[in-house]
Amino acid sequence: MAEDFLLEIGCDEIPARYLPLAISDLREKAQAALESARLPFARLETFGTPRRLALLVYGLSEASRDAVTKVRGPSKKVAFDADGNPTRALVGFSKSLGIDPSQVTLERENGGEYIYGEKRVKGRPAPVVLAEVLPPAVMGLESPYPLRWGDQDWRWYRPIRWVVALLGREVVPLSVAGVDSGRLTWGHRTLHPGSLGILSAGEYFAVMKRAGVVVDPEERKRGIVRGAMRLAAEAGGKPLIDDDLLSEVSSLCERPAPFLGRFKQGYGRLPKEVLITAMRHHQRYFPIEDSDGTLLPGFVGVRDGSARRGIETVRSGNEWVLAARLRDAGFFYEQDRRVLLEDRLPELQGIRFLRNSGTMLDKARRAERLAQHVAVALGLPESGRKAAAAAARLAKADLTTAMVREFPELEGIIGGRYGDEEGLPAAITAAIRDQYLPRGARDRLPEKGAPSAVALVDKLDTLAVSFALGLEVSGSADPFGLRRSALGVAAILMGHGYDADLAHLVKMPVELAAEVVPNPALDAGARLLRFILDRVEGVLLEMGYGVEVVRAVLGGGEKRIARLPQMAEALQALSGSAALADVVTGWRRTSVLAKEAAGQDVVVEPGFLKEDPEVALYRAFKEREKRAALLYEGRCYPRYLALLRDMRPYIDRCLDEVLIMAEDPSVRANRLALLKAVSLLFTRFAGFSHVLPLVPREG
Numbered sequence: 001m002a003e004d005f006l007l008e009i010g011c012d013e014i015p016a017r018y019l020p021l022a023i024s025d026l027r028e029k030a031q032a033a034l035e036s037a038r039l040p041f042a043r044l045e046t047f048g049t050p051r052r053l054a055l056l057v058y059g060l061s062e063a064s065r066d067a068v069t070k071v072r073g074p075s076k077k078v079a080f081d082a083d084g085n086p087t088r089a090l091v092g093f094s095k096s097l098g099i100d101p102s103q104v105t106l107e108r109e110n111g112g113e114y115i116y117g118e119k120r121v122k123g124r125p126a127p128v129v130l131a132e133v134l135p136p137a138v139m140g141l142e143s144p145y146p147l148r149w150g151d152q153d154w155r156w157y158r159p160i161r162w163v164v165a166l167l168g169r170e171v172v173p174l175s176v177a178g179v180d181s182g183r184l185t186w187g188h189r190t191l192h193p194g195s196l197g198i199l200s201a202g203e204y205f206a207v208m209k210r211a212g213v214v215v216d217p218e219e220r221k222r223g224i225v226r227g228a229m230r231l232a233a234e235a236g237g238k239p240l241i242d243d244d245l246l247s248e249v250s251s252l253c254e255r256p257a258p259f260l261g262r263f264k265q266g267y268g269r270l271p272k273e274v275l276i277t278a279m280r281h282h283q284r285y286f287p288i289e290d291s292d293g294t295l296l297p298g299f300v301g302v303r304d305g306s307a308r309r310g311i312e313t314v315r316s317g318n319e320w321v322l323a324a325r326l327r328d329a330g331f332f333y334e335q336d337r338r339v340l341l342e343d344r345l346p347e348l349q350g351i352r353f354l355r356n357s358g359t360m361l362d363k364a365r366r367a368e369r370l371a372q373h374v375a376v377a378l379g380l381p382e383s384g385r386k387a388a389a390a391a392a393r394l395a396k397a398d399l400t401t402a403m404v405r406e407f408p409e410l411e412g413i414i415g416g417r418y419g420d421e422e423g424l425p426a427a428i429t430a431a432i433r434d435q436y437l438p439r440g441a442r443d444r445l446p447e448k449g450a451p452s453a454v455a456l457v458d459k460l461d462t463l464a465v466s467f468a469l470g471l472e473v474s475g476s477a478d479p480f481g482l483r484r485s486a487l488g489v490a491a492i493l494m495g496h497g498y499d500a501d502l503a504h505l506v507k508m509p510v511e512l513a514a515e516v517v518p519n520p521a522l523d524a525g526a527r528l529l530r531f532i533l534d535r536v537e538g539v540l541l542e543m544g545y546g547v548e549v550v551r552a553v554l555g556g557g558e559k560r561i562a563r564l565p566q567m568a569e570a571l572q573a574l575s576g577s578a579a580l581a582d583v584v585t586g587w588r589r590t591s592v593l594a595k596e597a598a599g600q601d602v603v604v605e606p607g608f609l610k611e612d613p614e615v616a617l618y619r620a621f622k623e624r625e626k627r628a629a630l631l632y633e634g635r636c637y638p639r640y641l642a643l644l645r646d647m648r649p650y651i652d653r654c655l656d657e658v659l660i661m662a663e664d665p666s667v668r669a670n671r672l673a674l675l676k677a678v679s680l681l682f683t684r685f686a687g688f689s690h691v692l693p694l695v696p697r698e699g
Contacts, residue, residue, distance in 0.1 A: 002042070003168035005057040005130065006201035008185055009138055009176060012158035013050040016251035018143065022157060023048040023217065025141045030055050033133040038065040039126060047215045049254040051186075053138075054215055056204065060167065064123040071097060073115035076106055090115060127167055131174035134165075138176050150178055162186060169200040187211030188254050190305045213254045220250040227258030228300040232288045235260060235298040239286040240276070243442075249284055253304030259311055261285070261319045262298045267326045270333055271417045273410060274403070278325050281409045283318070332402035340422055341415065341432075345393070347400040354480065357465045358516045360396050366512045367392035370457045373508045377500040378453055384427070387450040391431030392457050394419070398432075412436050427451075438488050445495045452492050456505070459485040464509035467528045468520035486535040494539065494562050503529055503559045529559075536561050545572055548691045555687020563635060570637035571686060575694045582645040584695050587682035589655055593672060594679035604677055608670035617654040620647060621678050628681055637685075644682055651678065 007030075014022060027046040034041060034057070042059025073079065079090035086094075086101040094101045097119045104117045139156060146155040154160070154177040165172040165181035174181050184195045191212030198207050208215045214223065224246060228239040250256065267275065272295050279285040285299035301318050303311065348361035371392035375385040398404050398415030407414075416433025420426075431454040434446035446455040463485050473482050493500060510525040521527070533554060540550040545568040553567045574580035609615045624643055631640040660675065662668045682688060 002059040002061055003126075004201040005041075005055075005060045005126075005168075005172070006164060006166045006198070006204050007055040007130075007134060007138075008162075008164035008204075009053045009160055010051060010162035010164075010186055011053075011156070011160045014048075014053075014157045016050070016248045018157055019048055019050065019251040020217070020247060022053060022141055022143075026053055026055060026138070029137040029140055030057075030134065033137040037129045037133045038067060038123065039063075039129050039133075040065065048217060049213060049215055049220075050252065051189075051254060052213075052215070054204070055134075056201065060126055063125050064129050066123050067121040069119045069121070071117055071119050072109075073104065073117060076113040076115065079104075079115045093117065127170070127172045130165070130167070130172050135174055135176045152178060154178065164198060166198060166201045168202075185211070188213050188305070191255060214256070215254075217250050220253065220256050221246055224250060224256050224258055224302055227256070227302075228286050231258055231260040231300050232286075232298075235262070235288050235296055237288040237290045237296045237298070239288055239300050240280075241286060242280060245280055245284065245286070249302050252284070253302060255305060257303040257305060257307035257311070258300050259303060259307070259315050259318075260298060261301055261315050261322070263319060263322055263326060265297045267297070267330065270326065270329055271414070273413050273417065274329050274333065274407065275326070277407050277409050278329055279322065281407070282325060283322055285318075285322070328406065329403070332406055336401045336403050336414075336418065337421060341394045341397040341419060341424075344397040344400045348396055351396075351399055354462075354465050354469060354471075356518060357469060357513070360399060362516055363461060364393055364396050366461055366509075366516075367395060367454075367457050369512065370461060370509060371453055374456050374460070374500075374505060375450070375453045377505055378456075378498045379500075380449060380453060384449050384453070387425060387427035388431060388453040388457075391428045391435075391450055391454045394424075394428070395432050395435045395454060395458065431455075438491050440484070441487070445492055448496050452496055452498070456489060456492055459488045460505065460509040461513070463489075463528055463531070464506070464513040464524065465517060467524040467531070468510065468513040468517040470521045473531075482531070483535065486532045487539070489532055490536045490539050490561060494536070494565065497562045499560050499562055501559045502532060502561050506532070533561075536564065540564060540568055543568075545569075546575070546694070548694055549575070552686040552688060552690040555690055557684045566635055567637050567685065570641055571691065573638065574641060575691075576696055578696065579641070579645050580691065581695045582648045583641055583682070584688050584691065586644060586648040586651050587679065587688040589651055590675045590679040590682065593655075593660055594676040604674045605666075605670050608667055609674075610667065611658050613650075613654040613657045614671060614674065617650040617678065618674055620650040621674070621681075624681075632684070640685065644685070647678065647681070 023046050026048075027044065030046070031044050034044070040061040041057045044058070045056045047054045047056070073093040074089045079087055079093070081087055090101050090104070093115065094104060094117060097117045099117055104115045106113050107116050139154075141156070143155070143157045147158055148155050149159045156177060160177045160179050162184065163174070163176050163179045163181040164183060164185050165174050166183060171181060171183055183198050185198055185207065186195050187193065188211060192210070196207055196211050198204060205215065214220045225241060228241065232239040275295055276287050279287045279299050283301070285301045288296045288298045288300065290296055299322070301315075303314050345361065345364065348364055349359050351360040353360055353363050368389050371388040372385055375388040380388065395412065395415065398411065398418065401414060401418070403414050404411055412435045413433055416429045419429035419432055427450045430447055431451040434451040435454050435458050437443060437446040437455055446452045462480070463482060466480055466482055471480060471482070478484075492498070493502070506525060506529050510528060513524070514520040537550055537554055541547060543565060545565075549568050549572045552571060553564050558564065558567065574583070604618060606618065609618055624647070628640060628643055631643065658671065660668070660671045662671065
């Protein structure tokens with residue numbers, strides 16, 4: 001009979017940034033372990049708080065499934081004697097499988113006949129299987145920085161204190177990190193500091209409720225949002241709910257209790273960004289704003305514990321801490337405003353950039369030069385180019401301010417604000433403010449124009465210097481945020497539709513990086529280009545295009561990556577069609593022989609064309625060459641592919657009726673040049689070898 005199973009791992013507080021990943025990792029590893037052990041179940045869920053991870057398996061079978069494995073034995077010649085009787089080899093083989101020699105079968109293989117038998121492994125009771133597979137799954141969770149404890153040098157997020165393992169009402173005897181399982185759990189540290197017994201897996205949530213624990217993280221989030229909305233309404237506004245902050249706060253508590261706090265109206269002189277950063281990033285509060293977007297002098301905090309007992313003390317304590325932080329911010333703000341951004345530039349000489357690559361002042365000087373290069377590539381007008389260069393020069397000046405030293409999250413943002421107060425043009429201050437955007441996949445893009453140019457400059461320079469230094473991204477380790485920078489480059493170019501050539505954009509940053517890096521890596525440019533294109537591949541896959549299509553368009557000659565989604569759309573529309581078969585066949589037949597013309601100029605001499613099929617192919621090519629260029633540059637990709645398809649009859653006739661590898665060297669070279677010219681029409685669009693699986697089979 002199927003039963004529900006509960007596994008709870010109690011521990012010291014898991015850091016908030018690890019908890020969501022720990023919950024999802026437990027789900028994946030537990031499911032994989034049960035499936036590998038052939039233990040059927042209806043569904044599986046995982047939950048967690050800072051002090052516990054919980055696995056609930058519903059409808060778990062009472063035993064694992066039997067397994068039948070087909071095993072090959074000796075050859076027929078070895079298994080039977082001349083009279084057809086079983087030999088000792090066959091008897092031994094059968095005995096190892098637990099079957100009679102009469103139950104084996106003969107199968108022809110590799111020109112001979114071999115004995116086959118079925119090995120049956122009987123299923124085992126669920127408690128035995130659970131005790132075997134779950135402890136390794138739990139200890140195998142991906143903990144970035146595990147703690148070590150105990151005589152056995154156990155390693156996990158934090159030391160494990162208790163283990164609950166119940167199949168229905170029965171305890172499943174198992175051990176995790178030296179802790180034996182039972183039915184005792186512990187409640188909330190302040191609301192129910194003692195232990196509680198769990199009679200059955202089905203009672204888990206009811207017991208947790210009595211223990212003052214909300215074990216479901218999604219339920220904790222919903223409770224926080226409901227409370228924040230209600231309390232913010234009391235203050236006359238609505239809370240600024242940030243998904244990342246909501247996840248962090250819900251991972252910091254077992255029983256969230258939102259409360260309303262306030263601060264003096266006088267702090268309104270501080271920039272809104274400073275107030276929000278002080279509340280959100282430093283204190284984990286949700287700011288409150290009115291319907292016009294004006295920040296109100298209040299916040300919603302979250303306590304882990306009672307919503308009533310001692311809440312006034314909690315509220316006043318948090319208000320005092322925030323007031324102190326805002327007083328400091330006000331002092332820094334007034335001090336910083338006395339110095340212009342331009343006058344701060346010499347101080348950048350004292351701030352190092354990446355190792356062995358100079359200072360932030362060197363970076364600012366490179367950025368000013370790069371801004372012109374990037375702005376021209378993006379097609380900005382003269383005013384945009386000047387604004388980009390001026391903003392790039394000043395972009396890092398706010399690193400010397402007291403405000404950024406206290407609130408690093410305000411890099412760029414506070415520089416833009418100070419620029420506004422100095423009276424700098426809006427295009428320049430917007431570019432300073434947006435230079436780090438996008439910071440992540442869900443972040444907004446910098447504004448079009450100078451802000452996008454400066455954001456690209458910052459990312460390309462960091463990437464170029466890193467690759468010149470030979471810094472590599474290894475696995476999940478990316479201390480300099482190179483993946484994020486490369487994704488930002490791709491997002492800006494593709495999101496705003498800038499028709500800029502990525503290879504051209506990368507060239508100057510790599511050259512400037514080589515001027516400041518001792519012994520720069522010779523292949524830095526090629527590796528950097530490949531690194532960014534790998535991120536582009538991920539973006540296209542997330543947009544829903546098939547992997548064959550994505551790799552095909554990336555395998556063509558196009559490096560204006562903003563065009564790639566449209567190209568992928570046109571190619572994917574032909575998937576499985578006769579049209580795609582014609583295009584791929586045309587590419588394949590011309591490209592094979594076109595390789596023979598590698599290294600020679602693509603110059604076709606009409607006078608050397610002797611036979612009608614090659615003349616016809618040449619005329620078809622010349623008639624379509626200019627139109628193909630117009631269609632391609634005009635992004636009329638479906639029509640471009642249709643043009644390629646129309647070339648197939650001419651290609652087939654030429655290759656079927658004309659001897660390409662003629663004895664006359666001039667004729668042979670001319671025919672190869674013709675095929676190479678035709679092949680380039682195909683290869684400029686895509687590497688069609690990648691879409692071969694999408695071509696329908698003939699017949």
